[in-house]
Amino acid sequence: MSAATLIGSLHRTDFPGMKTRDGADWHYLDTGATAQKPQAVIDAVTRAIGADYATVHRGVYARSADMTLAYEAARRSVARFIGAASEEEIVFVRGATEAINLVASSWGDASLKAGDRILLSQLEHHSNIVPWQLLAERVGAAIDVVPLTIDGLIDLDAMAAMISPAHKLVALAHVSNVLGSVLDVRRAVEIAHDAGAAILIDGCQAVPRLPVDVAALGCDFYVFSAHKLYGPTGIGALWARKALLDAMPPWQGGGSMIDRVTFPKTTYAPAPTRFEAGTPAIVEAIGFAAAVDYLTGIGIDAIAAHEEALVREARRALRSMNSVRVFGPEASAGIVSFEVEGVHPHDVGTILDEEGVAIRAGHHCAQPLMEHLGVAATARASFGLYNDSSDIDALVRGIERVRKIFG
Structure with a gap:
């Protein structure tokens, strides 16, 4: 065979x-669009939305407490899967698209100003282009594009030649969703950091099929979706170091992401809770963890x-x-x-x-x-x-x- x-x-x-x-x-x-789901994930989702279902973080009754433990255990599973230092570095989002928009709106609005530049590549998915265009329009920044090599790789030699101190952010795909070409992330990170830029990596196509250790890669942000990872739709993860997340302002307001609300002033919860306004995707998070466990077993x-x-x-x-x-x-x-x-x-x-x-x-x-x-x-x-x-x-x-x- x-x-x-x-x-x-x-x-x-x-x-x-x-x-x-x-x-x-x-x-x-x-599978590059969305992966089929193993029975283990289907069973976990069925239990979570059925016999085990309750809200999280708010109920004082036993089933709510149990579901809260399962939800936060899912966060720990995802953190371990990508080599995060702790579960506090994982923000649950609707998917990689929302994760990139979160970074663009929270970190980007606070960190970029008129005259700054953003560096993308020619092979990026629209989700790793349009949020940065919107950010650039809001703050008066400009976007530059790294070309490809003849065989379809992001040309890191060209990137090293064109990056400048004006570039505050680099955003690149770990694996192209069209060509399957794999980025040398560590070298890209080195080039970005040497120029003083932060770097976000779109890991949607990488996480289901390549070992990923965000600590070893050294990037500042890493994003991916569960549904390409054999898990449910409607959930994904943003990873960033805790200190970086703690310095970022809230993106959306609502329940759960607050410390105390008064009409004169509201204070906010620490990360990652600060970025998870409203009732979360409880069932999807448990399915996400089941997918991680399934893949880890293989x-x-x-x-x-x-x-x-x-x-x-x-x-x-x-x-x-x-x-x-x-x-x-x-x-x-x-x-x-x-x-x-x-x-x-x-x-x-x-x-x-x-x-x-x-x-x-x-x-x-x-x-x-x-x-x-x-x-x-x-x-x-x-x-x-x-x-x-x-x-x-x-x-x-x-x-x-x-x-x-x-x-």
Whole structure:
């Protein structure tokens, strides 16, 4: 059994969503958009919203106290998973998009002024572009863009040459959601810090498939979403060192994030509570922790090796097909983007769906990158721990059908 098959075959049955409605195998290759959920997560969410359900932090009755303990235990699980120094460095948010907006509005509004500059890269997801544009408009800052190398990596040599003391923030993707290219985060951090800039890393595509230790990486902010990590939608995490969070003003006001409220003056709770206004995503947090526990049991190193083998196999298979162009570097993390010559990616995706293969087709919320690649859109196959060589075989068969239809 090949390395690309072993883990997928062992764990595919953990995911009830990997079957079609009539019980046939479904070749799901859209994990980069959202991951299927293992039964362990489904069970944890079902218990939390059912027999165990109560509010947190406010009730004095036993079930509320138990749910509060479970909710805060989830925060500790997420902190351990990414190497945070303590759970107080984890802010629960709706997802990575909200985390970036939180940093832009809280830290950004307090730290940037007219004439300052922000450094992004050409491959960023819209969620790591638009919040910084809004910040720049509010404070009068400007945005610069780091180019890519010929094989689709963020060009850190170019970054080192263009960064200046005027740059107060750098925001980069750990793994591209289109190309799967992996950033050398430690070098990027060194370049940013040498210039006096803070650095935020978008870890959405990295955390499900690569070992992440935020302390070792040395960045200032790290963000990711649970739903790409085999957990529920509607929750994610912002990590930052406690001292940095403590220095940031509140972003949203409401219940839970306060110390004392009077009409003349309100004082605020310490971080991370300060950034979690209102009733939190209780059930989702417990599902988040269940996903972390599930992945920890398998081992992120094993998942990384598995997806690396799948990517190698997929790229080799696609490159062997006439009229198929494959984008990105050879060594990519879990993602392969491609186009079939003369066929719109939406048509490719529709025909593949008829063959029981689910891919993503479009600009992937990365329109500046599409412009750089010289295409309007790409087709994207993104792998998860439940995939194996049979999914690649099905993908190839589907593309062969596309070529016959449009040939």
